[in-house]
Amino acid sequence: MVDKRLLEVGIEFHGHRCPAMPLGLRCGLAAMRVLGVERSKDKELYVIAETGKDHAAGCFLDGIMTATGCTYGKSNIEKKYYNKMAFTLIDTTTNRKVRVRLKDEFFRKILNSPFVELRKEGVLPQDISEEVSTPLIENVLNMPEENFLEIGEIYEVVVPKSKGCFESVLCASCGERVFTNATVKTDKGEICKGCHEKLRK
Ligand SMILES: [Zn+2]
Ligand SMILES: [Zn+2]
Incomplete structure (x- = not known):
């Protein structure tokens, strides 16, 4: 109930x-x-x-x-x-x-x-x-x-286990802090996905 x-x-x-x-x-x-x-x-x-x-x-x-x-x-x-x-x-x-x-x-x-x-x-x-x-x-x-x-x-069911991310860096493009498990490594440095998406447009 x-x-x-x-x-x-x-x-x-x-x-x-x-x-x-x-x-x-x-x-x-x-x-x-x-x-x-x-x-x-x-x-x-x-x-x-x-x-x-x-x-x-x-x-x-x-x-x-x-x-x-x-x-x-x-x-x-x-x-x-x-x-x-x-x-x-x-x-x-x-x-x-x-x-x-x-x-x-x-x-x-x-x-x-x-x-x-x-x-x-x-x-x-x-x-x-x-x-x-x-x-x-x-x-x-x-x-x-x-x-x-x-x-x-x-x-x-097989459940994939993932560990939480506790590390952060400053994005080399916008300068904002971002968790490291969602960054993209480029020749400009490590950038956030937001900047990466804009770069590709
Ligand atoms: Zn409703
Ligand atoms: Zn960024």
């Missing part, structure tokens, strides 16, 4: 009250339960999201991020832009993964929800009243998992 605090954290982080974010919370928690893992404090977990942009219910991914602790800042999440309501959760400590997706019929149904109908009319999500959003959110929080979730098998 989604505890109240996690829901509040999710809404605060996400920016508005919608049913897709809590749906992501539930899917993230389900994947974590299947793998028997806790929320990622550092990079123990890794998410490969199959959602994309410019489609309904993309808010789903913010719920997955909130539940799993896989975040852009920690770089333990990537987005494939398949525009599918699915993701894979990887436990990098035991090299196991599971893919979770919305059931096709449920996926079809949410696109006809009163919330999505208003979005189709151009109403911004933050302008949709709680009278509309609250029952939908309550339903997402309470519906049985088998109604909406397809949980795959657990597979083994």
